[in-house]
Amino acid sequence: MLTILESLDDEVLLLPAEELHTRLPGPVLVHLKGRKQPALFASVLLHGNEHTGWEAVRKCLLGYTGRELPRDFSLYIGNVQAARYGKRYLDEQRDFNRVWEGNESSPEHEMMRTVVEQMKQRGVFGSIDIHNNSGKNPHYACVNRTDNKFLQLGSLFSRTMVYFTRPRGVQSMAFAQFCPAVTVECGLSGEKSGIDHASEFIDACMHIKKLPERTLGNRDIDLYHTVATVKIMDDHQFGFDHKDYDLWLDRNIEYFNFRELPRGSCIGKVNSNKGNPLFITDELGEDVTQDYFSIIDGDLISNREIIPAMITLNTDVIKKDCLCYLMEHYPLPE
Structure with missing residues:
Protein backbone atom coordinates (compact mmCIF):
# COMPACT_ATOMS: atom_id res chain seq x y z
CA MET A 1 0.00 0.00 0.00
CA LEU A 2 2.94 2.35 0.73
CA THR A 3 5.64 3.31 -1.79
CA ILE A 4 8.94 4.66 -0.43
CA LEU A 5 11.03 6.91 -2.68
CA GLU A 6 14.35 8.75 -2.45
CA SER A 7 13.40 11.41 -5.01
CA LEU A 8 10.32 13.04 -6.49
CA ASP A 9 10.02 13.67 -10.23
CA ASP A 10 9.53 17.29 -11.25
CA GLU A 11 6.56 16.13 -13.31
CA VAL A 12 4.79 15.08 -10.11
CA LEU A 13 5.32 18.55 -8.62
CA LEU A 14 3.48 20.04 -11.61
CA LEU A 15 0.31 18.06 -10.91
CA PRO A 16 -2.64 19.30 -8.86
CA ALA A 17 -3.85 17.00 -6.10
CA GLU A 18 -6.72 15.56 -8.14
CA GLU A 19 -4.26 14.31 -10.80
CA LEU A 20 -1.63 12.73 -8.54
CA HIS A 21 -3.19 9.30 -9.06
CA THR A 22 -1.93 9.41 -12.66
CA ARG A 23 1.72 9.35 -11.49
CA LEU A 24 1.62 7.88 -8.00
CA PRO A 25 0.44 4.32 -7.30
CA GLY A 26 -1.01 5.32 -3.94
CA PRO A 27 0.34 6.77 -0.68
CA VAL A 28 4.02 7.71 -0.91
CA LEU A 29 6.77 8.43 1.62
CA VAL A 30 9.64 10.29 -0.05
CA HIS A 31 12.97 11.26 1.52
CA LEU A 32 14.72 14.29 0.00
CA LYS A 33 18.29 15.23 0.90
CA GLY A 34 19.27 18.67 2.19
CA ARG A 35 22.14 20.48 3.92
CA LYS A 36 21.05 19.92 7.53
CA GLN A 37 19.84 16.88 9.46
CA PRO A 38 17.65 15.52 10.92
CA ALA A 39 14.78 15.85 8.49
CA LEU A 40 11.70 18.00 8.62
CA PHE A 41 8.65 15.75 8.15
CA ALA A 42 5.40 16.87 6.53
CA SER A 43 2.21 14.99 5.76
CA VAL A 44 -0.32 16.14 3.18
CA LEU A 45 -3.59 14.83 1.78
CA LEU A 46 -4.48 12.75 4.82
CA HIS A 47 -7.91 13.95 3.76
CA GLY A 48 -8.37 13.87 0.00
CA ASN A 49 -10.52 16.99 -0.11
CA GLU A 50 -7.90 19.15 1.63
CA HIS A 51 -5.47 20.21 -1.09
CA THR A 52 -3.61 23.12 0.49
CA GLY A 53 -0.86 20.92 1.96
CA TRP A 54 0.10 19.47 -1.41
CA GLU A 55 -0.13 22.86 -3.14
CA ALA A 56 2.09 24.40 -0.44
CA VAL A 57 4.67 21.61 -0.64
CA ARG A 58 4.97 21.73 -4.40
CA LYS A 59 5.21 25.53 -4.37
CA CYS A 60 8.02 25.32 -1.81
CA LEU A 61 9.91 22.51 -3.57
CA LEU A 62 9.59 24.07 -7.02
CA GLY A 63 11.22 27.16 -5.53
CA TYR A 64 14.32 25.03 -4.91
CA THR A 65 14.57 23.64 -8.44
CA GLY A 66 18.28 23.27 -9.17
CA ARG A 67 19.23 24.15 -5.58
CA GLU A 68 19.90 22.12 -2.46
CA LEU A 69 17.20 22.07 0.20
CA PRO A 70 18.20 23.77 3.47
CA ARG A 71 17.34 20.59 5.41
CA ASP A 72 16.49 16.95 4.73
CA PHE A 73 12.78 16.76 3.98
CA SER A 74 10.60 13.66 4.36
CA LEU A 75 7.15 13.96 2.82
CA TYR A 76 4.16 11.66 3.21
CA ILE A 77 1.60 12.08 0.42
CA GLY A 78 -1.55 10.40 1.67
CA ASN A 79 -4.90 9.64 0.11
CA VAL A 80 -4.31 10.33 -3.58
CA GLN A 81 -7.29 8.16 -4.58
CA ALA A 82 -9.69 10.20 -2.45
CA ALA A 83 -8.06 13.39 -3.78
CA ARG A 84 -8.96 12.24 -7.29
CA TYR A 85 -12.63 12.49 -6.38
CA GLY A 86 -12.39 15.40 -3.93
CA LYS A 87 -13.46 13.19 -1.01
CA ARG A 88 -12.23 13.15 2.58
CA TYR A 89 -11.85 9.39 2.14
CA LEU A 90 -13.57 6.78 -0.01
CA ASP A 91 -16.36 4.58 1.33
CA GLU A 92 -14.16 1.48 1.45
CA GLN A 93 -11.32 3.31 3.22
CA ARG A 94 -10.51 4.33 6.78
CA ASP A 95 -9.96 7.99 7.62
CA PHE A 96 -6.23 8.50 7.03
CA ASN A 97 -6.01 10.81 10.05
CA ARG A 98 -7.56 8.41 12.54
CA VAL A 99 -5.28 5.40 12.03
CA TRP A 100 -1.87 6.53 13.28
CA GLU A 101 -2.19 4.81 16.67
CA GLY A 102 -3.75 1.63 18.00
CA ASN A 103 -3.30 -2.09 17.43
CA GLU A 104 -5.78 -2.64 14.61
CA SER A 105 -4.60 -4.59 11.58
CA SER A 106 -6.28 -2.62 8.80
CA PRO A 107 -4.08 -1.78 5.77
CA GLU A 108 -4.22 1.88 6.77
CA HIS A 109 -3.04 1.17 10.33
CA GLU A 110 -0.20 -1.02 9.07
CA MET A 111 0.91 1.66 6.61
CA MET A 112 1.02 4.41 9.23
CA ARG A 113 2.98 2.16 11.59
CA THR A 114 5.57 1.74 8.83
CA VAL A 115 5.81 5.51 8.35
CA VAL A 116 6.17 6.14 12.08
CA GLU A 117 8.81 3.45 12.61
CA GLN A 118 10.87 4.56 9.64
CA MET A 119 10.83 8.22 10.70
CA LYS A 120 11.58 7.33 14.31
CA GLN A 121 14.67 5.45 13.15
CA ARG A 122 15.80 8.26 10.83
CA GLY A 123 15.23 11.04 13.38
CA VAL A 124 12.95 14.05 12.90
CA PHE A 125 13.57 17.75 13.55
CA GLY A 126 9.86 18.50 13.61
CA SER A 127 6.60 17.20 12.16
CA ILE A 128 4.00 19.24 10.26
CA ASP A 129 0.59 17.86 9.30
CA ILE A 130 -1.16 20.26 6.91
CA HIS A 131 -4.95 20.45 6.82
CA ASN A 132 -7.89 22.59 5.77
CA ASN A 133 -11.12 23.48 7.48
CA SER A 134 -14.41 23.05 5.65
CA GLY A 135 -15.83 26.14 7.40
CA LYS A 136 -14.65 29.70 7.96
CA ASN A 137 -11.83 29.67 10.53
CA PRO A 138 -8.64 31.65 11.07
CA HIS A 139 -5.33 29.98 10.28
CA TYR A 140 -4.11 28.25 13.44
CA ALA A 141 -1.78 25.56 14.74
CA CYS A 142 -2.74 22.55 16.87
CA VAL A 143 -0.58 20.72 19.41
CA ASN A 144 -1.11 17.62 21.52
CA ARG A 145 1.40 18.69 24.16
CA THR A 146 2.05 22.06 25.79
CA ASP A 147 5.80 21.40 25.89
CA ASN A 148 7.63 24.58 24.89
CA LYS A 149 9.19 23.02 21.76
CA PHE A 150 5.74 22.16 20.44
CA LEU A 151 4.49 25.69 21.12
CA GLN A 152 7.58 27.22 19.53
CA LEU A 153 7.08 25.14 16.39
CA GLY A 154 3.41 26.07 16.22
CA SER A 155 4.14 29.76 16.79
CA LEU A 156 6.19 29.83 13.58
CA PHE A 157 2.83 29.37 11.83
CA SER A 158 0.39 31.34 14.01
CA ARG A 159 0.01 32.90 17.45
CA THR A 160 -3.42 31.23 17.57
CA MET A 161 -3.04 27.65 18.79
CA VAL A 162 -5.28 24.84 19.98
CA TYR A 163 -4.23 22.13 22.45
CA PHE A 164 -6.20 18.91 21.95
CA THR A 165 -6.09 15.27 23.05
CA ARG A 166 -9.13 14.03 21.10
CA PRO A 167 -9.74 12.56 18.58
CA ARG A 168 -7.23 9.75 18.95
CA GLY A 169 -5.30 8.26 16.07
CA VAL A 170 -4.19 11.51 14.46
CA GLN A 171 -0.77 11.95 12.88
CA SER A 172 0.49 14.60 15.28
CA MET A 173 -0.14 12.39 18.33
CA ALA A 174 1.90 9.55 16.87
CA PHE A 175 4.85 11.79 16.03
CA ALA A 176 4.63 13.67 19.34
CA GLN A 177 6.09 10.56 20.96
CA PHE A 178 9.53 11.34 19.49
CA CYS A 179 9.63 14.91 18.08
CA PRO A 180 7.86 18.29 18.22
CA ALA A 181 4.70 17.91 16.15
CA VAL A 182 2.00 20.31 15.01
CA THR A 183 -1.07 20.27 12.83
CA VAL A 184 -1.67 23.47 10.88
CA GLU A 185 -5.15 24.45 9.75
CA CYS A 186 -4.97 26.65 6.66
CA GLY A 187 -8.53 27.81 6.07
CA LEU A 188 -10.56 26.61 3.10
CA SER A 189 -8.96 24.20 0.65
CA GLY A 190 -7.25 25.87 -2.29
CA GLU A 191 -7.31 29.43 -0.98
CA LYS A 192 -4.15 31.26 -2.06
CA SER A 193 -3.62 32.77 1.39
CA GLY A 194 -3.54 29.31 2.97
CA ILE A 195 -1.19 27.89 0.32
CA ASP A 196 1.21 30.82 0.68
CA HIS A 197 1.10 30.68 4.48
CA ALA A 198 1.79 26.93 4.64
CA SER A 199 4.55 27.14 2.02
CA GLU A 200 6.29 29.92 3.95
CA PHE A 201 5.97 27.87 7.15
CA ILE A 202 7.59 24.82 5.56
CA ASP A 203 10.42 26.97 4.23
CA ALA A 204 10.95 28.62 7.63
CA CYS A 205 11.12 25.22 9.34
CA MET A 206 13.71 24.00 6.85
CA HIS A 207 15.89 27.06 7.45
CA ILE A 208 15.79 27.27 11.24
CA LYS A 209 18.73 25.59 12.99
CA LYS A 210 16.92 24.86 16.23
CA LEU A 211 13.73 25.85 17.99
CA PRO A 212 14.06 28.77 20.44
CA GLU A 213 14.31 27.82 24.11
CA ARG A 214 12.55 30.91 25.48
CA THR A 215 9.37 29.88 27.29
CA LEU A 216 6.23 31.18 25.59
CA GLY A 217 3.44 32.68 27.67
CA ASN A 218 0.00 34.24 27.26
CA ARG A 219 1.53 37.43 25.90
CA ASP A 220 3.14 35.50 23.05
CA ILE A 221 0.38 33.17 21.89
CA ASP A 222 -3.38 32.69 22.20
CA LEU A 223 -3.73 29.09 23.33
CA TYR A 224 -7.08 27.30 23.45
CA HIS A 225 -7.88 23.86 24.80
CA THR A 226 -10.40 21.58 23.10
Whole structure:
Protein backbone atom coordinates (compact mmCIF):
# COMPACT_ATOMS: atom_id res chain seq x y z
CA MET A 1 0.00 0.00 0.00
CA LEU A 2 2.94 2.35 0.73
CA THR A 3 5.64 3.31 -1.79
CA ILE A 4 8.94 4.66 -0.43
CA LEU A 5 11.03 6.91 -2.68
CA GLU A 6 14.35 8.75 -2.45
CA SER A 7 13.40 11.41 -5.01
CA LEU A 8 10.32 13.04 -6.49
CA ASP A 9 10.02 13.67 -10.23
CA ASP A 10 9.53 17.29 -11.25
CA GLU A 11 6.56 16.13 -13.31
CA VAL A 12 4.79 15.08 -10.11
CA LEU A 13 5.32 18.55 -8.62
CA LEU A 14 3.48 20.04 -11.61
CA LEU A 15 0.31 18.06 -10.91
CA PRO A 16 -2.64 19.30 -8.86
CA ALA A 17 -3.85 17.00 -6.10
CA GLU A 18 -6.72 15.56 -8.14
CA GLU A 19 -4.26 14.31 -10.80
CA LEU A 20 -1.63 12.73 -8.54
CA HIS A 21 -3.19 9.30 -9.06
CA THR A 22 -1.93 9.41 -12.66
CA ARG A 23 1.72 9.35 -11.49
CA LEU A 24 1.62 7.88 -8.00
CA PRO A 25 0.44 4.32 -7.30
CA GLY A 26 -1.01 5.32 -3.94
CA PRO A 27 0.34 6.77 -0.68
CA VAL A 28 4.02 7.71 -0.91
CA LEU A 29 6.77 8.43 1.62
CA VAL A 30 9.64 10.29 -0.05
CA HIS A 31 12.97 11.26 1.52
CA LEU A 32 14.72 14.29 0.00
CA LYS A 33 18.29 15.23 0.90
CA GLY A 34 19.27 18.67 2.19
CA ARG A 35 22.14 20.48 3.92
CA LYS A 36 21.05 19.92 7.53
CA GLN A 37 19.84 16.88 9.46
CA PRO A 38 17.65 15.52 10.92
CA ALA A 39 14.78 15.85 8.49
CA LEU A 40 11.70 18.00 8.62
CA PHE A 41 8.65 15.75 8.15
CA ALA A 42 5.40 16.87 6.53
CA SER A 43 2.21 14.99 5.76
CA VAL A 44 -0.32 16.14 3.18
CA LEU A 45 -3.59 14.83 1.78
CA LEU A 46 -4.48 12.75 4.82
CA HIS A 47 -7.91 13.95 3.76
CA GLY A 48 -8.37 13.87 0.00
CA ASN A 49 -10.52 16.99 -0.11
CA GLU A 50 -7.90 19.15 1.63
CA HIS A 51 -5.47 20.21 -1.09
CA THR A 52 -3.61 23.12 0.49
CA GLY A 53 -0.86 20.92 1.96
CA TRP A 54 0.10 19.47 -1.41
CA GLU A 55 -0.13 22.86 -3.14
CA ALA A 56 2.09 24.40 -0.44
CA VAL A 57 4.67 21.61 -0.64
CA ARG A 58 4.97 21.73 -4.40
CA LYS A 59 5.21 25.53 -4.37
CA CYS A 60 8.02 25.32 -1.81
CA LEU A 61 9.91 22.51 -3.57
CA LEU A 62 9.59 24.07 -7.02
CA GLY A 63 11.22 27.16 -5.53
CA TYR A 64 14.32 25.03 -4.91
CA THR A 65 14.57 23.64 -8.44
CA GLY A 66 18.28 23.27 -9.17
CA ARG A 67 19.23 24.15 -5.58
CA GLU A 68 19.90 22.12 -2.46
CA LEU A 69 17.20 22.07 0.20
CA PRO A 70 18.20 23.77 3.47
CA ARG A 71 17.34 20.59 5.41
CA ASP A 72 16.49 16.95 4.73
CA PHE A 73 12.78 16.76 3.98
CA SER A 74 10.60 13.66 4.36
CA LEU A 75 7.15 13.96 2.82
CA TYR A 76 4.16 11.66 3.21
CA ILE A 77 1.60 12.08 0.42
CA GLY A 78 -1.55 10.40 1.67
CA ASN A 79 -4.90 9.64 0.11
CA VAL A 80 -4.31 10.33 -3.58
CA GLN A 81 -7.29 8.16 -4.58
CA ALA A 82 -9.69 10.20 -2.45
CA ALA A 83 -8.06 13.39 -3.78
CA ARG A 84 -8.96 12.24 -7.29
CA TYR A 85 -12.63 12.49 -6.38
CA GLY A 86 -12.39 15.40 -3.93
CA LYS A 87 -13.46 13.19 -1.01
CA ARG A 88 -12.23 13.15 2.58
CA TYR A 89 -11.85 9.39 2.14
CA LEU A 90 -13.57 6.78 -0.01
CA ASP A 91 -16.36 4.58 1.33
CA GLU A 92 -14.16 1.48 1.45
CA GLN A 93 -11.32 3.31 3.22
CA ARG A 94 -10.51 4.33 6.78
CA ASP A 95 -9.96 7.99 7.62
CA PHE A 96 -6.23 8.50 7.03
CA ASN A 97 -6.01 10.81 10.05
CA ARG A 98 -7.56 8.41 12.54
CA VAL A 99 -5.28 5.40 12.03
CA TRP A 100 -1.87 6.53 13.28
CA GLU A 101 -2.19 4.81 16.67
CA GLY A 102 -3.75 1.63 18.00
CA ASN A 103 -3.30 -2.09 17.43
CA GLU A 104 -5.78 -2.64 14.61
CA SER A 105 -4.60 -4.59 11.58
CA SER A 106 -6.28 -2.62 8.80
CA PRO A 107 -4.08 -1.78 5.77
CA GLU A 108 -4.22 1.88 6.77
CA HIS A 109 -3.04 1.17 10.33
CA GLU A 110 -0.20 -1.02 9.07
CA MET A 111 0.91 1.66 6.61
CA MET A 112 1.02 4.41 9.23
CA ARG A 113 2.98 2.16 11.59
CA THR A 114 5.57 1.74 8.83
CA VAL A 115 5.81 5.51 8.35
CA VAL A 116 6.17 6.14 12.08
CA GLU A 117 8.81 3.45 12.61
CA GLN A 118 10.87 4.56 9.64
CA MET A 119 10.83 8.22 10.70
CA LYS A 120 11.58 7.33 14.31
CA GLN A 121 14.67 5.45 13.15
CA ARG A 122 15.80 8.26 10.83
CA GLY A 123 15.23 11.04 13.38
CA VAL A 124 12.95 14.05 12.90
CA PHE A 125 13.57 17.75 13.55
CA GLY A 126 9.86 18.50 13.61
CA SER A 127 6.60 17.20 12.16
CA ILE A 128 4.00 19.24 10.26
CA ASP A 129 0.59 17.86 9.30
CA ILE A 130 -1.16 20.26 6.91
CA HIS A 131 -4.95 20.45 6.82
CA ASN A 132 -7.89 22.59 5.77
CA ASN A 133 -11.12 23.48 7.48
CA SER A 134 -14.41 23.05 5.65
CA GLY A 135 -15.83 26.14 7.40
CA LYS A 136 -14.65 29.70 7.96
CA ASN A 137 -11.83 29.67 10.53
CA PRO A 138 -8.64 31.65 11.07
CA HIS A 139 -5.33 29.98 10.28
CA TYR A 140 -4.11 28.25 13.44
CA ALA A 141 -1.78 25.56 14.74
CA CYS A 142 -2.74 22.55 16.87
CA VAL A 143 -0.58 20.72 19.41
CA ASN A 144 -1.11 17.62 21.52
CA ARG A 145 1.40 18.69 24.16
CA THR A 146 2.05 22.06 25.79
CA ASP A 147 5.80 21.40 25.89
CA ASN A 148 7.63 24.58 24.89
CA LYS A 149 9.19 23.02 21.76
CA PHE A 150 5.74 22.16 20.44
CA LEU A 151 4.49 25.69 21.12
CA GLN A 152 7.58 27.22 19.53
CA LEU A 153 7.08 25.14 16.39
CA GLY A 154 3.41 26.07 16.22
CA SER A 155 4.14 29.76 16.79
CA LEU A 156 6.19 29.83 13.58
CA PHE A 157 2.83 29.37 11.83
CA SER A 158 0.39 31.34 14.01
CA ARG A 159 0.01 32.90 17.45
CA THR A 160 -3.42 31.23 17.57
CA MET A 161 -3.04 27.65 18.79
CA VAL A 162 -5.28 24.84 19.98
CA TYR A 163 -4.23 22.13 22.45
CA PHE A 164 -6.20 18.91 21.95
CA THR A 165 -6.09 15.27 23.05
CA ARG A 166 -9.13 14.03 21.10
CA PRO A 167 -9.74 12.56 18.58
CA ARG A 168 -7.23 9.75 18.95
CA GLY A 169 -5.30 8.26 16.07
CA VAL A 170 -4.19 11.51 14.46
CA GLN A 171 -0.77 11.95 12.88
CA SER A 172 0.49 14.60 15.28
CA MET A 173 -0.14 12.39 18.33
CA ALA A 174 1.90 9.55 16.87
CA PHE A 175 4.85 11.79 16.03
CA ALA A 176 4.63 13.67 19.34
CA GLN A 177 6.09 10.56 20.96
CA PHE A 178 9.53 11.34 19.49
CA CYS A 179 9.63 14.91 18.08
CA PRO A 180 7.86 18.29 18.22
CA ALA A 181 4.70 17.91 16.15
CA VAL A 182 2.00 20.31 15.01
CA THR A 183 -1.07 20.27 12.83
CA VAL A 184 -1.67 23.47 10.88
CA GLU A 185 -5.15 24.45 9.75
CA CYS A 186 -4.97 26.65 6.66
CA GLY A 187 -8.53 27.81 6.07
CA LEU A 188 -10.56 26.61 3.10
CA SER A 189 -8.96 24.20 0.65
CA GLY A 190 -7.25 25.87 -2.29
CA GLU A 191 -7.31 29.43 -0.98
CA LYS A 192 -4.15 31.26 -2.06
CA SER A 193 -3.62 32.77 1.39
CA GLY A 194 -3.54 29.31 2.97
CA ILE A 195 -1.19 27.89 0.32
CA ASP A 196 1.21 30.82 0.68
CA HIS A 197 1.10 30.68 4.48
CA ALA A 198 1.79 26.93 4.64
CA SER A 199 4.55 27.14 2.02
CA GLU A 200 6.29 29.92 3.95
CA PHE A 201 5.97 27.87 7.15
CA ILE A 202 7.59 24.82 5.56
CA ASP A 203 10.42 26.97 4.23
CA ALA A 204 10.95 28.62 7.63
CA CYS A 205 11.12 25.22 9.34
CA MET A 206 13.71 24.00 6.85
CA HIS A 207 15.89 27.06 7.45
CA ILE A 208 15.79 27.27 11.24
CA LYS A 209 18.73 25.59 12.99
CA LYS A 210 16.92 24.86 16.23
CA LEU A 211 13.73 25.85 17.99
CA PRO A 212 14.06 28.77 20.44
CA GLU A 213 14.31 27.82 24.11
CA ARG A 214 12.55 30.91 25.48
CA THR A 215 9.37 29.88 27.29
CA LEU A 216 6.23 31.18 25.59
CA GLY A 217 3.44 32.68 27.67
CA ASN A 218 0.00 34.24 27.26
CA ARG A 219 1.53 37.43 25.90
CA ASP A 220 3.14 35.50 23.05
CA ILE A 221 0.38 33.17 21.89
CA ASP A 222 -3.38 32.69 22.20
CA LEU A 223 -3.73 29.09 23.33
CA TYR A 224 -7.08 27.30 23.45
CA HIS A 225 -7.88 23.86 24.80
CA THR A 226 -10.40 21.58 23.10
CA VAL A 227 -12.70 20.29 25.84
CA ALA A 228 -15.59 18.71 23.91
CA THR A 229 -16.60 17.25 20.55
CA VAL A 230 -20.06 18.01 19.17
CA LYS A 231 -21.77 15.45 16.94
CA ILE A 232 -25.32 15.29 15.59
CA MET A 233 -27.31 12.18 16.51
CA ASP A 234 -27.67 9.71 13.65
CA ASP A 235 -31.45 9.54 13.99
CA HIS A 236 -31.86 13.31 13.51
CA GLN A 237 -32.20 14.79 10.05
CA PHE A 238 -30.43 18.13 9.90
CA GLY A 239 -29.64 20.84 7.41
CA PHE A 240 -29.35 24.52 6.66
CA ASP A 241 -31.73 25.09 3.73
CA HIS A 242 -35.17 25.03 5.35
CA LYS A 243 -36.84 24.61 8.72
CA ASP A 244 -38.47 21.21 8.18
CA TYR A 245 -35.49 19.20 9.45
CA ASP A 246 -35.35 17.67 12.93
CA LEU A 247 -32.53 20.17 13.48
CA TRP A 248 -32.32 23.35 11.45
CA LEU A 249 -29.05 25.25 11.68
CA ASP A 250 -28.55 28.82 10.51
CA ARG A 251 -26.02 29.18 7.68
CA ASN A 252 -24.31 31.97 9.61
CA ILE A 253 -23.27 29.48 12.29
CA GLU A 254 -19.75 29.12 10.86
CA TYR A 255 -19.05 32.75 11.78
CA PHE A 256 -19.18 31.60 15.43
CA ASN A 257 -15.77 29.91 15.03
CA PHE A 258 -13.22 31.15 17.59
CA ARG A 259 -15.74 33.59 19.05
CA GLU A 260 -16.83 33.63 22.68
CA LEU A 261 -20.58 32.98 22.73
CA PRO A 262 -22.38 33.86 25.97
CA ARG A 263 -24.67 31.53 27.87
CA GLY A 264 -28.10 31.54 26.24
CA SER A 265 -26.84 31.67 22.65
CA CYS A 266 -29.13 29.99 20.11
CA ILE A 267 -27.45 27.86 17.44
CA GLY A 268 -30.49 26.19 15.86
CA LYS A 269 -34.14 25.14 15.91
CA VAL A 270 -35.38 21.70 16.97
CA ASN A 271 -38.49 20.39 15.19
CA SER A 272 -38.94 16.91 16.62
CA ASN A 273 -39.74 15.05 19.83
CA LYS A 274 -36.62 12.87 19.63
CA GLY A 275 -34.79 14.75 22.36
CA ASN A 276 -31.53 16.66 22.11
CA PRO A 277 -30.15 16.32 18.56
CA LEU A 278 -26.58 16.81 19.79
CA PHE A 279 -24.24 14.27 21.34
CA ILE A 280 -21.31 15.96 23.09
CA THR A 281 -18.37 14.13 24.63
CA ASP A 282 -15.50 15.42 26.75
CA GLU A 283 -11.83 14.44 26.54
CA LEU A 284 -12.53 11.17 28.35
CA GLY A 285 -15.34 10.26 25.98
CA GLU A 286 -18.01 10.93 28.61
CA ASP A 287 -21.42 12.25 27.58
CA VAL A 288 -21.58 15.93 28.62
CA THR A 289 -24.38 17.04 26.30
CA GLN A 290 -26.58 18.48 29.05
CA ASP A 291 -23.69 20.55 30.36
CA TYR A 292 -23.60 22.51 27.13
CA PHE A 293 -27.00 22.64 25.38
CA SER A 294 -30.71 22.46 26.17
CA ILE A 295 -33.89 22.77 24.14
CA ILE A 296 -35.99 25.75 25.26
CA ASP A 297 -39.23 26.44 23.34
CA GLY A 298 -37.77 24.74 20.27
CA ASP A 299 -34.50 26.67 20.39
CA LEU A 300 -31.18 24.89 20.88
CA ILE A 301 -29.62 27.06 23.60
CA SER A 302 -26.14 27.02 25.16
CA ASN A 303 -26.10 26.40 28.92
CA ARG A 304 -22.73 28.11 29.38
CA GLU A 305 -20.22 30.31 27.59
CA ILE A 306 -18.69 28.43 24.66
CA ILE A 307 -15.95 28.98 22.08
CA PRO A 308 -16.66 26.83 19.00
CA ALA A 309 -14.07 25.84 16.40
CA MET A 310 -14.23 24.06 13.05
CA ILE A 311 -17.98 24.54 12.62
CA THR A 312 -18.70 23.51 9.05
CA LEU A 313 -21.68 23.66 6.68
CA ASN A 314 -20.45 20.56 4.86
CA THR A 315 -23.01 17.89 5.75
CA ASP A 316 -20.74 15.05 4.58
CA VAL A 317 -17.98 16.19 6.95
CA ILE A 318 -20.49 16.60 9.79
CA LYS A 319 -21.72 13.02 9.31
CA LYS A 320 -18.25 11.49 8.97
CA ASP A 321 -16.54 13.61 11.64
CA CYS A 322 -18.42 16.16 13.74
CA LEU A 323 -20.28 19.47 13.73
CA CYS A 324 -17.58 21.28 15.71
CA TYR A 325 -15.34 21.30 18.77
CA LEU A 326 -15.76 23.40 21.91
CA MET A 327 -12.80 25.16 23.48
CA GLU A 328 -11.68 27.10 26.52
CA HIS A 329 -8.78 29.50 27.00
CA TYR A 330 -5.69 27.64 28.22
CA PRO A 331 -3.53 29.64 30.66
CA LEU A 332 0.24 29.74 30.30
CA PRO A 333 2.86 31.26 32.62
CA GLU A 334 3.16 35.03 32.32
